[in-house]
Amino acid sequence: MSQNKTRYIEIENISFGYGKGPDLFNNLSLGLDKDEITVLLGENGSGKTTLAKLVMGMLGPRSGRIMLDGVSVEDLALGEVGMRVGYLFQNPDHQIFGATLIDQLLWSFEFLGEDIDLAKGKAEELIRLFGLEGSRDTYPYYLSLGEKRILALASVLMRSPDYLILDEPTSSLDEERAGVLKEVLKNLSERGIGMLIITHDYDFPEGLAHRTIVLSEGRACNG
Amino acid sequence: MVERGKLDPRSKLFFVATISSxxxxxxxxxxxxxxxxxxxxALVYLGTGIYQAVHRLGKLIYVVLALAIVQSVLTDAGEPLIRLMGVTILTxxxxxxxxxxxxxVSIIITSSFLILTSTTxxxxxGLLQMKLPYELVFMLSIAAKFLxxxxxxxxxxxxxxELQGIDLKGIRMGKKLKAYRYLLLPVTVNSLLKSRELGVAMEMRGFRAMETRTSFRQLRLEGKDYLFMGATAATVIIAYIIIT
Incomplete structure (x- = not known):
């Protein structure tokens, strides 16, 4: 791994722990690029989701810093990070706001007074791509967990981010949908969108991941 | 000497009820x-500091202060202290x-924090042994755990x-209300769905299957509890007689 290259996301010597608890990470450093798919593995409680939240600026490190495209995440508002890095929460319920599928995909565009017609086209495309046409009029909370996850991912993709952080994207997905997801991610990667995939599914990253990192005892090791 | 924080919850409830009334x-x-x-x-003695209590109140403290100001202005009774263009502003x-x-408000909130020194x-x-219906008490416990x-x-x-680019702090009030609608609707629906699932799970574990329920754990009022309740009642009544 080249040490001189400036990466899209640079995690520099961060330490973090919850509340007054011990450090979950101590001096952790990691670089993530836009031209690669990185898979993050690790045992339950090893800090994979915490690391993702730190990168997104949802948590602040005790020491060290995280740079996003050369700017410290601490200096950016959550919205500014969210526009560049799309984050799929581990629990898709957190990301569901709309009363229908289309509403869910368009609500933020409408709220922010952005071009709805353009967004509508993209929303329809995503609904088709992920095979959600049959649930078009269903209230999103009545969808299955897998469908909610796909819908939350579609909402993230609506914003055309430069980078994606996906927390357990295949959890509760059937084989067919996982296959579609894999194709979509491969396609996005070919279009220059980098991603960090947090998963316990060891089969999913096969043929997709450029790099595997294992998080263990607060350290990141190349897998 | 009363052991800190180890009082029966019923004696704490008695304290809260007496002081608040x-x-x-x-x-x-x-x-x-x-x-x-x-x-x-009492709060300090039983193990929770005033600072923690104030800290837990958070932004609510500003609402209380604002209400206090509303209570003080535009009251005609009393000696006027501030008058503006013939209108009494403050007396x-x-x-x-x-x-x-x-x-x-401070008394009610401070004394209520005393309850937090007992486990749920x-x-x-304690409430069950005060003969409150089990269903009601159970609902309270679920609500406390659900918060x-x-x-x-x-x-x-x-x-x-916010990750979708919506800065809740920076938007106008009208927009903010609209944003809260997007927030509250799914949270409410999700809560209702969760409570329905919880109801089914409870029934599957035999909730209300028998007419009577017994508890393995029993609380017993001890001497220190009677002392605490007696001292509370006596102090408040004596103070009331002397002061008023």
Missing amino acids: FAVGVSDTRMLLFLFILAAL DYGIERAAQFLLR RDLIQ PTLRNEMIHKVMAM
């Missing part, structure tokens, strides 16, 4: 001040009313919203 009933500022000091002392009675309001399990058992989950969900939803 007097706080609502009396309109003497000195008596209210006395009740506040008593509640604060000494207005100030006294605001002080009383602040004290009343003990508190529920942190709800809070966590709200925090994550707000973050998810």
Whole structure:
């Protein structure tokens, strides 16, 4: 791994722990690029989701810093990070706001007074791509967990981010949908969108991941 | 000597009920001040500091202060202190009313924090032994346990919203209300769905299957509890007689 290259996301010597608890990470450093798919593995409680939240600026490190495209995440508002890095929460319920599928995909565009017609086209495309046409009029909370996850991912993709952080994207997905997801991610990667995939599914990253990192005892090791 | 924090929850409830009832009933500022000091002392003695109590109140404290100001202005009674273009803005009675309001709210909140020095399990058992219906007590316990989950969900939803580029702090009030609609609707629906699932899970574990329920754990009022309740009642009544 080249040490001189400036990466899209640079995690520099961060330490973090919850509340007054011990450090979950101590001096952790990691670089993530836009031209690669990185898979993050690790045992339950090893800090994979915490690391993702730190990168997104949802948590602040005790020491060290995280740079996003050369700017410290601490200096950016959550919205500014969210526009560049799309984050799929581990629990898709957190990301569901709309009363229908289309509403869910368009609500933020409408709220922010952005071009709805353009967004509508993209929303329809995503609904088709992920095979959600049959649930078009269903209230999103009545969808299955897998469908909610796909819908939350579609909402993230609506914003055309430069980078994606996906927390357990295949959890509760059937084989067919996982296959579609894999194709979509491969396609996005070919279009220059980098991603960090947090998963316990060891089969999913096969043929997709450029790099595997294992998080263990607060350290990141190349897998 | 009363062991800190180890009182029976029923004696704490007695303290809260006595102090709060007097706080609502009396309109003497000195008596209210006395009740506040008593509640604060009990809180400190039983293991929770005033600072933690204030900290837990968070932004609610500004609402209380704003209400106190509303209580004090535009009251005609009393000696006028500030007049503007012939209109009485502030009187000494207005100030006294605001002080009383602040004290009343502080007494109720401070004494309520005393309950937090007991575990939820003990508190529920205490309420059950006070012959409150089991279903009602169980609902209270579920609600108490559900609050942190709800809070966590709200925090994550707000973050998810902000990640979509919506700066909740920076938008106008009208927009903010619209944003809250997007926040609250799914949270409410999700809570209802969760409660339905919880109901089914409870019934599957035999909730209300038998007419009577017994508890393995039993609370017993001890000498220190009777001492605490007696001292509370005596102190408040004597103070009331002397002060008023």
